[in-house]
Amino acid sequence: MNLEMQKFKADFFKALAHPLRIRILELLSEGDKNVNEIQTLVGSEGSAVSQQLTVLRTKNIVTGTKDGNRVIYSLRDPLIIELLQVAKQIFNNHLIDAITMLDKLSESESGDEVE
Structure with missing residues (x-):
């Protein structure tokens, strides 16, 4: 894997590394x-x-579209939904372990107790 791809991945995961940003992405996965x-x-x-929306926009994870005086936010790539689901599965696996x-x-x- 080349260095440019590794840097992209690191920057991408840094952009996700905040609980409020994750919550925003979860909400946007619903619409x-x-x-x-x-x-x-x-x-x-x-x-x-x-x-947090500014960080997500800067990293091209969400997009904002003007609608009158409002900005409507959406996920740039629907694969984010799958990524969040996989992260949840990994968490559940760790919890089960x-x-x-x-x-x-x-x-x-x-079993070590003596009666």
């Missing part, structure tokens, strides 16, 4: 929204949402 809709759904101030490990630890500790 296009304007800033006010996004603010209401995330329960955050306008400046915070606008800042952690639960399994805790169960085994709990079983071994209860």
Whole structure:
């Protein structure tokens, strides 16, 4: 893999590396929204949402289209939806592994007890 592709991937994942940006992408995966809709759904101030949307626009992850005095945001590439789903699956796999490990630890500790 060439260095340019690795740099693109690193920059791309840096752009995703914020919980509010992830939440915005999850909302946009359900359909296009304007800033006010996004603010209401995330329960955050306008400046915070606008800042995160700027990062996502700068990295070409979302697009904004003027509609009168509003800007409607949408995902630039629908594959983002799949990426978010894969990340959720990876998280669930880690969670299942952690639960399994805790169960085994709990079983071994209860087996060590003397009555």
